[in-house]
Amino acid sequence: MAAMVCPSCYVVSKRAENYVRAESMGRQPPTLALWYVKRQMDNTPVSQHLGPALELRKELTDKLISVCVEALPGKAYGLVGGKDAYRPENIYPCSSNLRNTPEWKSLFEVFGDFYQDPDRGFVISPEEQGQIMKQIEARGESFIGVFHSHRFSSPDPSELDMTFHFDPHLLCYIVSVVKPDHPDLKIYRLEDSSFQGIPFRIV
Numbered sequence: 001m002a003a004m005v006c007p008s009c010y011v012v013s014k015r016a017e018n019y020v021r022a023e024s025m026g027r028q029p030p031t032l033a034l035w036y037v038k039r040q041m042d043n044t045p046v047s048q049h050l051g052p053a054l055e056l057r058k059e060l061t062d063k064l065i066s067v068c069v070e071a072l073p074g075k076a077y078g079l080v081g082g083k084d085a086y087r088p089e090n091i092y093p094c095s096s097n098l099r100n101t102p103e104w105k106s107l108f109e110v111f112g113d114f115y116q117d118p119d120r121g122f123v124i125s126p127e128e129q130g131q132i133m134k135q136i137e138a139r140g141e142s143f144i145g146v147f148h149s150h151r152f153s154s155p156d157p158s159e160l161d162m163t164f165h166f167d168p169h170l171l172c173y174i175v176s177v178v179k180p181d182h183p184d185l186k187i188y189r190l191e192d193s194s195f196q197g198i199p200f201r202i203v
C-alpha cells in the first residue's frame with residue numbers, strides 16, 4: 001500500500017514515489033527529477049467551483065474544524081470515509097509522519113524555502129493508513145478523501161498539494177486555521193490535471 005502525503009500535507013503520488021525510487025537507485029539525475037516535479041506543478045491550475053454539490057453534515061463539519069484547530073500549533077491531517085464521495089460520513093485523523101525520513105525530506109525540500117522547515121508537511125505511514133482502512137471497511141465505508149489543515153495559508157491547494165494529489169476519486173479537504181476563530185474550509189477534486197473547487201452545503 002502506498003504511503004500517504006501532504007505538503008502542508010497527503011496522498012503520495014506515483015510521481016513522488018518514482019522520484020524517490022529513481023534518486024535512491026541513482027538512475028535519474030536529480031535535476032531531471034526536479035524538472036519533472038516542477039513540470040507537473042506548471043500543469044495544475046486551480047479552477048473555480050464546478051461539479052455536483054457535496055453535503056457535509058454539521059456534526060462532521062464541526063469535528064473536522066475542531067480537529068484542525070485543536071492540533072495547533074501543530075498540523076492536522078487524515079482520511080475521510082463514506083459510502084458516497086459527496087456524502088462524507090467520518091474523518092480519521094492520523095498521527096504518523098514520515099516527512100523527515102531521508103527520502104521524503106529531500107523531496108519536500110525541492111519545493112522551496114517554505115519546506116526547509118521540518119515542521120511543514122506530512123507523510124502518513126503505510127502502517128497507519130492500513131489500520132485506518134480496516135476501520136473504514138468495518139463501517140462499510142470507502143476511502144473517499146483526505147483532509148489537512150493549513151496553518152500559514154488560505155485553504156487553497158499549495159503547489160505540493162497539487163503535485164502529490166493524483167487520484168481523482170479522492171476529494172481534498174483543506175481547512176485554513178490561520179485565524180483559529182474563523183477557520184475556512186474548501187474542498188477540491190482533481191479533474192483533467194487541474195484542481196476544481198467543489199461547492200458544498202452543510203446539512
Ligand SMILES: [Zn+2]
Binds near residue numbers: 148149158
Ligand atoms: Zn495543503
